[in-house]
Amino acid sequence: MALVRGLLGAKKIMSRSVTATTPKGFLAVYVGEDKVQKKRYIVPVSYLNQPTFQAMLSKSEEEFGFDHPMGGLTIPCPEDIFITVTSNLKGR
Helix, strand or coil: HHHHHHHHHHHHHHHCCCCCCHHHHHHHECCCCCCCCCCCEEEEEEHCCCCHHHHHHHHHHHHHHHCCCCCCCCCCCCCHHHEEEHHHCCCC
């Protein structure tokens, strides 16, 4: 149930954060532990089905709920970990 709620929340956030610079089938996420500056990444929506990405979304939900300060989906983890996780997902 929490997964469904998380995916619905992510979809709601995605609808607010989609811009001309985010291609169809992708979503923008903001990554970083710094409260002020986070880096924007574009990831395929297919990542939402991956358990490792869902774990990062759960951490985001714990920290921010569904009120993300950047206006888009914010993932509070170090950039190097995010890059490692998403790099491993590219082959799936």
